Amino acid sequence: MSHVYVLVEHDAGQLNPVTAELITAARPLGVVSAVVVGTPGSAEPLAAELGALGAEQVIDAGAADYDSRLLLPEVDALHALGSANPAPIVISATEYGNEIAGRLAARLASGVLANVIAVNADRTATHLLFGGQLETVAAAGGACPIYTIRAGSVTPVPQAASGAVAPMQLPAATAKDAAVVNFTKAADADRPALSQAKAIVAGGRGVGSEESFGAVVEPLADALSGAVGVTRDVADEGWYDAKYQIGQTGETVSPDLYIGVGVSGAIQHTSGMQSSGTIVAINQDGDEPIFQIADLGVVGDLHEIVPALTEELNSRK
Template structure:
């Protein structure tokens, strides 16, 4: 049976939904092991939960305090585990960090790499959704240990408990290459009360039509809070400096696949729609009835967002 090594890189908080998605994505292709980069304490705490998700073995660094946040050290540790203990394919999240490690790891393993995968298959091939999710293809690469990065939100996590799963496997590891710098301190980004964008079940997004920065706070965010939703924006909003880049949806931002997507003041350029058109239900508000985004909408409202959004927020709040 093929072995797939899922990389768990959750350094803060509890085991997240994204890690469960990676495990669910890998399961159809073979036996799933986990390589935890977050340190011994968290790996030990997560062993039982990872077993419930279908992980057979949990590899982690035996020496506490070796997680120094440098990708070069993570890369060496992953390669060490795969080469010596768990030879097989490697599955990472399709993020900036995941993509950076994937390419270099594939080179070390002498195997190919497939990025932005939406499904893995038992024969080692992978499904990809390309050209703005308009075309679905099946691709495969060579080598004994192919590397895959999986799109966040592409696979639903699910329980898969098995007898003997979640075996803890400490690994003695000393980095061979100095990273050239040391982390003296680390301040994590402050997380708000809203859900993480890539994992949210409901997303409220705004485009250039929302206008000035203040409008996002006074019109868009109240609707998101009424729905318990994450806030997203288009690239031009970020370029104008009206909202932080971490909330950008699209080809150069986050890919989201919520149950409900509400877009206001968004024209529907492919740069944005490629990152959200797999949403379960798409609702859009735009005063231009010819806006391209209406072509992918399940429900479209032609109207002024400054009238529609406050009225919608008020109605939702009245029913809570």
């Protein structure tokens, strides 16, 4: 029976929600082996949840020095698995994941299909091109074709499996490893991450200024217990941190609710949010492209509409 390896995204003993998407996306390729790379025993607290998501096997790929290494433990684990028992490999399309995929492809002499939105049973995969205007299907060669999946492009569908844990000892660091000599954890954010948020309020150039984000956009996001997103223009102007950018050169998101405040709807941005459940556009110019994909459009002064909406939402809590 055919099988597939999925690199599990996890942190501090918790699964990243994108792992459910990866397992669902990989299932057409065969029986799923979820690969947990970390310190020895990292897979144990995750096994039951991974089994419920559809992983028949959970590989506990452990290295005692994992916390002082970067990238290579994941590459070593997947390389060893692919060499011993070749199969497709599915990874999240983050900067980290795409780096792992490239290194792994060189070792396994297999092709990579990066930033895909779906994987098919015949080992082809689907890409969106030109800002989502064109869909194409491509194939990768080699015994272990590698796919990196864009977060938010697959709806997780749990499918109970055994989740049996299999230990795997990874080699210690070599001279090729970059050693982590110091680490400072980023402060926990008050809002959910873009990739995990059920509601996103995105601000565009039409918001007008950096100060307006604190006065208009952030309060609405907080009223919805959601995240703040921005367009590339806003990031380029320095009004908001670029890590919150949505679009071709930013995050791809698929929240239940997306509210665009002062967002024009350029392809650069809409390619990263057009799969959202409900899209609401608030802009004073009713001819902006965002209204063509919006489920609800509100034409008017956002500096009046958004605070009123925020006040109404807060009054109903």
